[in-house]
Amino acid sequence: MSEFEFFFSLFGLILGLAIAVVIGGLSDVLRERSRIEIGFLTPMLALFVLFDLSSLWVNTWAGMVDIQVAYGPFIAALIVAGIYFFSASMIFPKTATDWPSLDHYYMGHYRWVIGGVIAANIGVILIDTVTDQAWTKLPTRFTGSPVTSLWWVVLIVLWAVPRRRVQLSCLALLLLIALYALIAYWGPI
Template identity: 35%
Template sequence: MSAFEFVFTFYSLMLGLAAANVGTGFADMWRDRRAIQVGVCAPLLAAIVLVATMNLWLRFWRSWEGVEVGPWALITLVAYALPLVFLSRAMFPGAGSTTSLEDHFFQHRRVMLAALAATPGFSLIWYAAQGTLMPDWPNAWLAIRFFAPLALMALTGRTANRLGLALILVWMLVGLFR
């Protein structure tokens, strides 16, 4: 097994866990749709997490030549994936909760938006530490991914948050094809 295959297996497991949590959350939303109001924010956030996992997976796939096995490689990958695993669980209230998914988002939105900003934030820190933080398209894409959730923290309105999450999702989809 190559170093890339070894590390990629671990990383894929973490990203797959985030995607599986979102899939389970969607199934729970559908199952409980008559008892709990779904709203807009939770499905948008779930879609963002799915697209973010795809973005991370593709970005890592493109970097396979330079992958080395070691503690810093694993710490870095955990820093990238763990916020998405956390978010994939935290965005849905626990079983038996009667809180609407929209209300749950607004009760915990700052933590969720911080988790959403964490992965691109870690990437920006990593690139700055490597001296490769340049004013180019990939870094601009990351900067917007980092600052957009932080900007949403300042907006308390439901419409503004729904629109902001929708724009982040569109931005994430654009990044998927970059």
């Protein structure tokens, strides 16, 4: 087992659990669909988080191959994966029938999820920057392409503006960006 494979084993396990939490939450809610209005916001958020988790997983595998096994990077990766697991666990309510609709639940909890997504992605960028000792490249990691810049702007607007139409529009745009990335980067990275 290489150093990277050792490093990635815990990180990948926690990200995998986060994916399982999202899929499990979706299946739980679908079982209760006759007793709660599902709406669009929560399923769209779940789909976005699944896409972002997948992107994070692939980009980490491709971009951190040179990481050294050490306490600092290991703890940093644990924090990032833990934040993502927390965010994933906040997408769906523990008991869906305690809410009039999933959109009501969403409006009360989306900032935890989106804030976690923002924090986790910043964490990965910082880990990558520290690992590469590339501090001068830090700003370009946020604005490397127009699509990357748009992604960050939309994510921040999504977190900051608590209006349902803005939430729907931002989630739709983030899903379109994820679809673009899926098509553009279908092959190996």
